[in-house]
Amino acid sequence: MEKIVIIGNGISGVTFARFMRKLGYQEQLIIISSETKHFFSRTALMYIYMGHMEYKHTKPYEDFFWSKNNIELVYDHVKKVNTQDKSLKLESGEAINYDKLVIATGSKPNFFGWPGEKYNGIQGLYSYQDLQKMEKNTEGIKKAVIIGGGLIGVEMAEMLRTRDIEVTFLVREGHFWGNVLPREEAEMIADHMRKHHINLHFNAQASECKSKDGKRVSSVLTTEGEEFEADFVGITAGVSPNIDFLKESNIETDKGVLIDEKFQTSVNDIYSIGDCVQHRNPPAGRKSIEQVWYTGRIMGETLAQILTGKDVRYNPGPWFNSAKFFDIEFQTYGTIDVEKQENENRFFWKHPKNNVAIHLAFDKNTGRFIGINNFGIRLRHEFFDKKLKMKAHISEVMSDLNEATFDPEFFRSYEDEIISEFKNSYPEIEVKNQHKPWYKKIFA
Amino acid sequence: MNTIQKIGIIAFCSSLFIFIGLLFTSSFTLTSEITGEVINDSSHFESLSPGLEEIYDKQLEKPEFISSVNAVKEAVNQQYRNNEEWDKVIHTDYTLSLTRAALSGPVKSNTLLWLLVILGLSTLGALMYISQKWKDQPAGIKNDHLMFRSMTNRGIIGIALGVFLILFYIFLYKLPAYIIEWIMLFDPVTMLIKGEPASQWFMYGFFYTMAIVIMGIRMFKKYRHSNYQLLRTTSVMFFQVSFAFMIPEILYILNLPSVDLKNIWPLDYTFFFEYRLNEYIESGTIGIWMMVWGIILIIIGVPLLTYFYGKRWYCSWVCGCGGLAETLGDPYRHLSDKSLKAWKVERVLVHSVLVFAVVMTGAVLYTYFTGKANIIGISSYEIRSWYGFGIGFIFSGAIGTGFYPFMGNRVWCRFGCPLAAYLGLVQRFKSRFRITTNGGQCISCGNCSTYCEMGIDVRWYAQRGQNIIRSSCVGCGVCSSVCPRGVLNLEVKDGKGRFGNKVLTGNENTVSS
Ligand SMILES: Cc1cc2nc3c(=O)[nH]c(=O)nc-3n(C[C@H](O)[C@H](O)[C@H](O)COP(=O)(O)OP(=O)(O)OC[C@H]3O[C@@H](n4cnc5c(N)ncnc54)[C@H](O)[C@@H]3O)c2cc1C
Ligand code: SF4
Numbered sequence: 001m002e003k004i005v006i007i008g009n010g011i012s013g014v015t016f017a018r019f020m021r022k023l024g025y026q027e028q029l030i031i032i033s034s035e036t037k038h039f040f041s042r043t044a045l046m047y048i049y050m051g052h053m054e055y056k057h058t059k060p061y062e063d064f065f066w067s068k069n070n071i072e073l074v075y076d077h078v079k080k081v082n083t084q085d086k087s088l089k090l091e092s093g094e095a096i097n098y099d100k101l102v103i104a105t106g107s108k109p110n111f112f113g114w115p116g117e118k119y120n121g122i123q124g125l126y127s128y129q130d131l132q133k134m135e136k137n138t139e140g141i142k143k144a145v146i147i148g149g150g151l152i153g154v155e156m157a158e159m160l161r162t163r164d165i166e167v168t169f170l171v172r173e174g175h176f177w178g179n180v181l182p183r184e185e186a187e188m189i190a191d192h193m194r195k196h197h198i199n200l201h202f203n204a205q206a207s208e209c210k211s212k213d214g215k216r217v218s219s220v221l222t223t224e225g226e227e228f229e230a231d232f233v234g235i236t237a238g239v240s241p242n243i244d245f246l247k248e249s250n251i252e253t254d255k256g257v258l259i260d261e262k263f264q265t266s267v268n269d270i271y272s273i274g275d276c277v278q279h280r281n282p283p284a285g286r287k288s289i290e291q292v293w294y295t296g297r298i299m300g301e302t303l304a305q306i307l308t309g310k311d312v313r314y315n316p317g318p319w320f321n322s323a324k325f326f327d328i329e330f331q332t333y334g335t336i337d338v339e340k341q342e343n344e345n346r347f348f349w350k351h352p353k354n355n356v357a358i359h360l361a362f363d364k365n366t367g368r369f370i371g372i373n374n375f376g377i378r379l380r381h382e383f384f385d386k387k388l389k390m391k392a393h394i395s396e397v398m399s400d401l402n403e404a405t406f407d408p409e410f411f412r413s414y415e416d417e418i419i420s421e422f423k424n425s426y427p428e429i430e431v432k433n434q435h436k437p438w439y440k441k442i443f444a
Numbered sequence: 445m446n447t448i449q450k451i452g453i454i455a456f457c458s459s460l461f462i463f464i465g466l467l468f469t470s471s472f473t474l475t476s477e478i479t480g481e482v483i484n485d486s487s488h489f490e491s492l493s494p495g496l497e498e499i500y501d502k503q504l505e506k507p508e509f510i511s512s513v514n515a516v517k518e519a520v521n522q523q524y525r526n527n528e529e530w531d532k533v534i535h536t537d538y539t540l541s542l543t544r545a546a547l548s549g550p551v552k553s554n555t556l557l558w559l560l561v562i563l564g565l566s567t568l569g570a571l572m573y574i575s576q577k578w579k580d581q582p583a584g585i586k587n588d589h590l591m592f593r594s595m596t597n598r599g600i601i602g603i604a605l606g607v608f609l610i611l612f613y614i615f616l617y618k619l620p621a622y623i624i625e626w627i628m629l630f631d632p633v634t635m636l637i638k639g640e641p642a643s644q645w646f647m648y649g650f651f652y653t654m655a656i657v658i659m660g661i662r663m664f665k666k667y668r669h670s671n672y673q674l675l676r677t678t679s680v681m682f683f684q685v686s687f688a689f690m691i692p693e694i695l696y697i698l699n700l701p702s703v704d705l706k707n708i709w710p711l712d713y714t715f716f717f718e719y720r721l722n723e724y725i726e727s728g729t730i731g732i733w734m735m736v737w738g739i740i741l742i743i744i745g746v747p748l749l750t751y752f753y754g755k756r757w758y759c760s761w762v763c764g765c766g767g768l769a770e771t772l773g774d775p776y777r778h779l780s781d782k783s784l785k786a787w788k789v790e791r792v793l794v795h796s797v798l799v800f801a802v803v804m805t806g807a808v809l810y811t812y813f814t815g816k817a818n819i820i821g822i823s824s825y826e827i828r829s830w831y832g833f834g835i836g837f838i839f840s841g842a843i844g845t846g847f848y849p850f851m852g853n854r855v856w857c858r859f860g861c862p863l864a865a866y867l868g869l870v871q872r873f874k875s876r877f878r879i880t881t882n883g884g885q886c887i888s889c890g891n892c893s894t895y896c897e898m899g900i901d902v903r904w905y906a907q908r909g910q911n912i913i914r915s916s917c918v919g920c921g922v923c924s925s926v927c928p929r930g931v932l933n934l935e936v937k938d939g940k941g942r943f944g945n946k947v948l949t950g951n952e953n954t955v956s957s
Pocket of ligand 1: 007008009010011012013032033034035036042043044045046076077078079104105106107125126127152155242245273274275276291292293294296322323887
């Protein structure tokens with residue numbers, strides 16, 4: 001019997017295993033992980049800390065699911081991969097051999113090696129263990145400093161605020177999430193964070209952690225010489241592939257495990273998917289490392305198709321993503337760079353009072369729609385996916401905007417304002433407003 | 445928690461404390477005059493008064509008083525039964541009215557004062573608490589600490605509340621004489637509006653409505669960013685205050701059948717009972733019209749409105765049980781069981797109750813039209829009393845509300861309500877309603893499933909890009925509200941293809957998941 005071993009029970013490894021069964025694979029499937037016995041959703045870690053959910057709620061499948069689908073689970077840590085005799089060495093001392101190996105080991109938080117970085121009370125947030133640590137580290141404390149303004153940083157800030165901990169947020173860039181978001185929307189989000197009593201500091205580069213008693217962190221120093229008191233320091237300056245255990249193997253890695261379009265690593269019968277990979281030839285418009293939930297899911301599904309004999313390649317389609325900054329929901333479809341590009345026209349609209357905004361990019365010459373960031377309104381993925389694939393003209397996107405909204409019934413509609421403002425900014429572009437009020441939609 | 449909230453809690457708890465304390469403040473003295481006034485059936489009076497004389501002019505505690513009265517009646521009835529004098533057996537319940545008439549104590553001397561103290565303190569306390577909740581926080585999802593609180597995650601306070609509610613229902617339905625002080629508190633109100641003392645049902649209706657209104661105000665604060673939730677809450681508050689509470693009283697004053705015109709058979713399981721049908725018929729044109737209205741709701745209203753909007757038009761916009769669940773029960777919605785096993789139990793139970801309701805009603809109508817009580821050896825009166833006890837009292841009352849802190853706020857609606865089962869069948873097989881998912885945006889976080897009060901594992905559908913069409917979905921919209929990625933939307937559209945093809949936008953090579 002063939003034996004496929006998967007290292008990592010995150011979304012990518014689990015999706016792979018699930019689809020193998022779905023596609024009729026009947027040989028042995030083993031998933032090894034050292035984090036939790038069962039697959040859970042790390043995207044919900046913050047909700048456990050905030051008391052919205054318990055660990056059990058974060059498990060997407062009930063515990064019986066695995067045996068029912070004949071997927072064996074091993075709760076252990078892989079220390080070494082021996083590609084010669086096709087075996088894995090586990091922390092427990094046991095060895096497991098494989099016919100095919102799938103590496104889906106995810107990411108780990110970045111640290112910088114600053115002086116004092118190892119004091120107690122300093123941590124990142126990635127795993128379930130990190131969450132437990134954070135629970136301990138923040139018990140009864142008053143002040144926290146978060147370093148690194150990205151998604152996990154905001155989540156951490158939101159988490160800490162539910163425990164009434166004072167949060168200082170040090171962001172290296174000049175505005176929030178400065179390597180991803182344009183300034184306009186970043187400012188709206190910063191304002192909103194201040195409403196949640198976050199002390200935001202931009203252009204603040206942390207460089208050292210200090211401790212009064214030599215054990216527990218007590219403050220953070222920046223390169224400017226500013227000092228911030230801290231009983232807890234969250235380091236959320238991104239993540240990188242979790243592949244240290246592969247160092248001694250002959251599997252080729254760079255920042256991540258190097259793979260081709262079919263997830264094949266440099267060694268035969270070894271594949272890699274999810275956060276830990278680095279694409280040698282990423283699909284058009286895609287980065288070589290993309291650490292998001294759905295890419296892991298797509299890779300898992302695609303690899304299952306490949307290993308059950310279908311000739312397909314990794315093809316995730318146009319970029320999209322979503323997040324939430326405290327109360328502001330964010331979605332993005334296509335690409336909106338931080339800075340306006342040479343060939344682009346941009347359109348930014350924000351409601352004067354509400355935290356609702358959209359930011360559009362389209363080609364100056366051809367009018368082709370390039371991407372949108374939307375905040376505080378929900379837009380349909382399918383709609384923009386289609387428009388991006390057919391390289392739709394911006395006038396078409398704007399005219400059909402009423403089809404794009406995914407907001408609940410009775411919600412205030414912003415299409416009219418957006419379209420009329422767009423017409424003001426770009427009078428030469430023809431836009432037909434086909435907006436229908438909600439009551440018409442209900443009786444439609 | 446700030447000072448105002450603390451004062452609010454103290455006020456509310458004091459009111460609760462006084463409310464319970466009042467039950468222990470009265471003494472009961474029966475006299476021959478009282479007996480004469482209360483038992484106005486002369487033959488009943490003749491048979492009961494010799495026994496009751498034993499306690500005339502004795503000042504008794506409540507339990508002793510009630511058991512003495514019950515014992516007298518039981519002894520009399522036992523004798524009739526022994527003599528096989530069936531027509532003489534006394535069915536009228538005099539215990540409650542005798543207890544009321546024999547009572548003396550603070551509730552009797554200062555009824556209005558105590559009523560105002562209790563309603564005032566509790567309302568004020570609750571509103572003070574609510575007014576400060578989520579203060580200074582921008583609008584958004586407010587579920588912080590829900591899993592840590594004893595009150596909302598099966599801690600000791602939650603359990604205590606559950607036990608209190610269950611006891612309340614037991615006394616309300618089965619032992620009302622023991623809570624006579626609570627019932628009497630409302631005498632000034634009912635005397636004013638209809639010139640008679642309050643029944644336990646008036647007291648119950650009053651508190652029920654009060655709970656929906658006060659906790660509805662809490663919902664307004666909690667979901668102030670969501671027009672859907674605001675409108676829905678306004679709707680259940682409106683239907684409770686008007687249709688369930690005020691209109692039946694007005695109808696009563698007008699000498700018309702005092703019914704809740706939005707209550708639909710088989711939730712309203714007595715709809716076809718002969719006393720109800722006779723009441724309609726005796727009330728002339730308007731009565732007949734009311735009966736026809738009830739029947740129209742059953743055979744046209746339910747299918748039509750459910751076809752257009754899903755069962756939510758009733759369950760989370762109109763219904764009284766739903767109204768309480770969506771307001772008082774909101775802090776407990778996450779306690780519903782999401783397991784596959786629970787779903788299986790749910791399907792068997794809720795449809796069994798529907799069958800039970802239909803069979804029971806069939807039997808009742810058989811008796812109504814033929815005048816024969818027995819069907820294949822079983823009395824239709826017996827069937828309806830089983831139903832009334834098992835479903836009406838235990839399931840929808842004691843468990844339905846008492847289990848909020850244990851199994852979530854929709855235990856009755858999910859496992860027991862026959863109308864929900866009927867609405868659900870229409871929703872499942874013939875409706876334009878569905879919850880759609882937004883492409884590939886789901887991150888499987890599980891907020892939606894956690895907060896589904898009906899125990900639907902919403903995530904299971906969302907993470908595979910499948911429309912959610914479940915007979916149990918009451919369309920409360922909370923999954924859509926709590927989803928941090930904007931994945932879920934309650935939509936009504938063309939019924940064709942509403943199950944959708946399970947596609948997660950984004951993967952160009954996707955197979956059906
Ligand atoms: C707090 C937080 C919030 C996030 N929110 C979002 C979001 O909103 N949207 C989004 O798109 N993405 C989000 N992400 C990112 C997303 O969670 C990841 O992209 C995704 O989990 C990656 O899945 P994966 O299967 O590749 O790896 P992982 O989920 O990391 O799973 C890998 C597993 O392998 C185990 N493992 C690793 N090495 C070994 C070994 N040697 N032996 C045994 N087991 C091993 C790990 O312990 C882990 O359990 C978030 C991440 C975090 C931490
Ligand atoms: S639908 Fe929304 S709430 Fe539900 S699991 Fe997906 S992202 Fe989370």
